[in-house]
Amino acid sequence: MTSWLRRQRALAEYTLAALARRRIKNTGLLLIYAMVIFVVASATLFATALRKEAEVVLAEAPEVIIQNLVMGRHDLIPGDVIAEIDGIRGVASIKGRLWGYFYDRLNGANYTLMVPLDPAMAPPAGQAIIGESLPRVREMPWETAPLFLSRTPGDLVRFDIAKRLSSDSALVSTDLILLNEANFRAFFELPEDVYTDIALSIRNPREIDTIVEKIGRLLPNARLVTRDEIARTYQKLFSWREGIMVLLAGASVLAFVIFAAEKASGLSAEETREIGILKAIGWDTGDVIAMKLWEGGLVSFGAFLLGTVLAYLHVFAFDAGLFASVLKGWSVIYPDFALTPGIDGLQLTALFFLTVLPYMAATIVPIWRAATADPDQVMR
Amino acid sequence: MISVQSVCKTYNEGRPSALTALDGIDLEIARNALTVFKGPSGSGKTTLLSIISCMARPTSGRVLIDGRMVSGLPERFLTLERRRTFGFVFQRFNLIRGLSVLENVLLPATPLGGERRADAKRALARLEMLGIAGKAGERVEFLSGGEAQRAAIARALINDPPVLIADEPTANLDTELAHRFLDIVSGLRAEGRTVIMTSHDPRIWAADQVDRVVSMRDGRLEENEA
Ligand SMILES: Nc1ncnc2c1ncn2[C@@H]1O[C@H](COP(=O)(O)OP(=O)(O)O)[C@@H](O)[C@H]1O
Ligand SMILES: [Mg+2]
Numbered sequence: 001m002t003s004w005l006r007r008q009r010a011l012a013e014y015t016l017a018a019l020a021r022r023r024i025k026n027t028g029l030l031l032i033y034a035m036v037i038f039v040v041a042s043a044t045l046f047a048t049a050l051r052k053e054a055e056v057v058l059a060e061a062p063e064v065i066i067q068n069l070v071m072g073r074h075d076l077i078p079g080d081v082i083a084e085i086d087g088i089r090g091v092a093s094i095k096g097r098l099w100g101y102f103y104d105r106l107n108g109a110n111y112t113l114m115v116p117l118d119p120a121m122a123p124p125a126g127q128a129i130i131g132e133s134l135p136r137v138r139e140m141p142w143e144t145a146p147l148f149l150s151r152t153p154g155d156l157v158r159f160d161i162a163k164r165l166s167s168d169s170a171l172v173s174t175d176l177i178l179l180n181e182a183n184f185r186a187f188f189e190l191p192e193d194v195y196t197d198i199a200l201s202i203r204n205p206r207e208i209d210t211i212v213e214k215i216g217r218l219l220p221n222a223r224l225v226t227r228d229e230i231a232r233t234y235q236k237l238f239s240w241r242e243g244i245m246v247l248l249a250g251a252s253v254l255a256f257v258i259f260a261a262e263k264a265s266g267l268s269a270e271e272t273r274e275i276g277i278l279k280a281i282g283w284d285t286g287d288v289i290a291m292k293l294w295e296g297g298l299v300s301f302g303a304f305l306l307g308t309v310l311a312y313l314h315v316f317a318f319d320a321g322l323f324a325s326v327l328k329g330w331s332v333i334y335p336d337f338a339l340t341p342g343i344d345g346l347q348l349t350a351l352f353f354l355t356v357l358p359y360m361a362a363t364i365v366p367i368w369r370a371a372t373a374d375p376d377q378v379m380r
Numbered sequence: 381m382i383s384v385q386s387v388c389k390t391y392n393e394g395r396p397s398a399l400t401a402l403d404g405i406d407l408e409i410a411r412n413a414l415t416v417f418k419g420p421s422g423s424g425k426t427t428l429l430s431i432i433s434c435m436a437r438p439t440s441g442r443v444l445i446d447g448r449m450v451s452g453l454p455e456r457f458l459t460l461e462r463r464r465t466f467g468f469v470f471q472r473f474n475l476i477r478g479l480s481v482l483e484n485v486l487l488p489a490t491p492l493g494g495e496r497r498a499d500a501k502r503a504l505a506r507l508e509m510l511g512i513a514g515k516a517g518e519r520v521e522f523l524s525g526g527e528a529q530r531a532a533i534a535r536a537l538i539n540d541p542p543v544l545i546a547d548e549p550t551a552n553l554d555t556e557l558a559h560r561f562l563d564i565v566s567g568l569r570a571e572g573r574t575v576i577m578t579s580h581d582p583r584i585w586a587a588d589q590v591d592r593v594v595s596m597r598d599g600r601l602e603e604n605e606a
Pocket of ligand 2: 427578
């Protein structure tokens with residue numbers, strides 16, 4: 001066993017020395033390979049993180065939302081609608097929601113202001129609960145510094161920070177400010193008994209369609225949005241996820257082609273001769289193949305590690321800067337959004353098998369052919 | 381020690397380019413002797429050397445080493461036999477470029493899984509003995525012809541084989557270096573090793589250190605003792 005280990009170590013050492021000889025060529029190979037993996041891994045990590053965000057958003061979304069439409073546009077909805085639909089069977093709860101966006105002229109930031117559905121969650125008067133990353137994003141002088149919001153010139157409303165929310169979803173919490181109902185209405189000068197929209201929860205999900213139909217008859221001017229529809233919207237947004245899977249497959253094929261072709265097309269004359277020399281001086285076929293597997297393994301695994309680590313940094317530390325254009329539509333709503341770091345082990349494994357293994361597999365055949373040739377050619 | 385019996389070797393057998401390089405060779409090679417194959421270029425010296433040293437297989441005939449039949453062995457066992465019995469100094473040395481002298485010398489020991497430090501110590505001792513320990517860290521492409529040959533000799537001996545095989549070892553050396561080579565070889569014989577080499581160099585055939593000269597022509601022997 002120790003002799004087996006020593007043998008592998010010696011072969012690996014030889015491989016390193018051999019790789020170091022063609023430093024420029026091998027570094028180039030490693031970098032191109034790492035770049036392919038970087039692109040694929042970035043896309044994978046990015047898609048996974050977005051999907052996770054969407055799941056969190058959806059989990060928090062009510063089953064049905066009723067919006068008032070005025071001239072086809074979303075408008076405030078009167079509270080007496082609540083009483084009207086209260087009688088419909090199968091509705092578990094009806095709550096008027098208050099939320100809106102606020103553009104802060106002082107620093108050009110956008111906030112989402114909201115009243116929690118559960119009154120127990122609301123902050124006391126004059127206080128606000130803010131999203132976890134808001135102090136950082138808004139460059140507040142210290143984490144619990146009071147928040148000053150200015151609606152009109154000369155007017156400044158102060159909210160003390162009750163606490164910071166921690167949420168699994170960066171999309172949800174980044175620019176979130178929670179107020180109590182009285183403060184919210186006062187801040188936006190809303191009359192009593194109007195809401196932004198109305199959220200329903202439904203006892204039996206199979207009844208959603210029936211209930212939506214009944215409400216539609218009751219409120220012909222309302223738009224009804226179900227969670228399924230939200231989910232579908234997200235899906236549309238993420239339909240390029242499939243595109244990414246294609247990209248992933250395509251890029252791995254590319255990786256396969258570039259690097260495998262280089263090797264599969266046959267070893268260079270120099271490599272073949274080197275294998276002949278090694279065999280002539282006593283290496284057997286297995287030794288040569290083990291050494292070449294070390295070589296392929298070091299190159300492809302090194303590229304895999306490098307590409308993956310860079311992709312992780314790209315997506316989570318640099319906000320997927322290279323995918324900014326894909327995100328454009330999104331970032332209007334969520335100006336500063338950082339994805340929550342996360343790794344999907346299964347996807348990484350798949351990526352590993354799609355990139356490292358084909359390379360190893362493609363290189364093995366020509367190596368095997370060279371390694372089994374009679375060594376007496378090197379006598380010439 | 382090595383017995384060659386009715387060995388024939390035909391390259392590209394069955395094809396129009398078929399060429400019989402060895403045609404019925406019978407030969408006994410003595411242990412601890414220095415045997416030289418001489419003959420004009422193309423007479424089959426290298427081919428015979430590679431068949432004796434388990435580098436290639438005869439088309440027909442048998443090769444025995446210490447009574448063991450090796451000519452019919454499958455490749456894997458042939459490699460084992462070659463590894464155990466022979467050390468090689470090739471005509472063009474076949475050092476691996478880009479590696480240091482020491483790394484080259486250690487190559488035959490690499491897949492054996494021995495103690496690396498002990499291997500290196502042995503390698504350095506041999507380089508010392510050959511007078512090129514100072515070049516151990518140098519890349520082999522910067523060596524002179526004589527130094528490269530001595531590096532190749534050190535490499536051939538790292539696994540302590542009983543037989544040293546050398547193909548045209550003095551072809552690229554001046555007279556002084558050729559004599560140096562013969563001195564080194566005598567030293568190896570004093571260590572109990574057997575040396576088999578080819579040469580078309582008259583300085584070698586005439587040398588005192590040579591025990592036996594085997595003449596070849598067109599794949600056959602025309603023996604004359606030294
Ligand atoms: N791999 C090979 N394929 C075909 N012919 C070969 C091969 N190797 C050697 N020969 C031929 O076999 C003959 C003997 O070659 P070789 O043993 O190298 O002779 P020497 O070493 O005495 O010069 C030569 O005619 C050579 O051209
Ligand atoms: Mg020859």
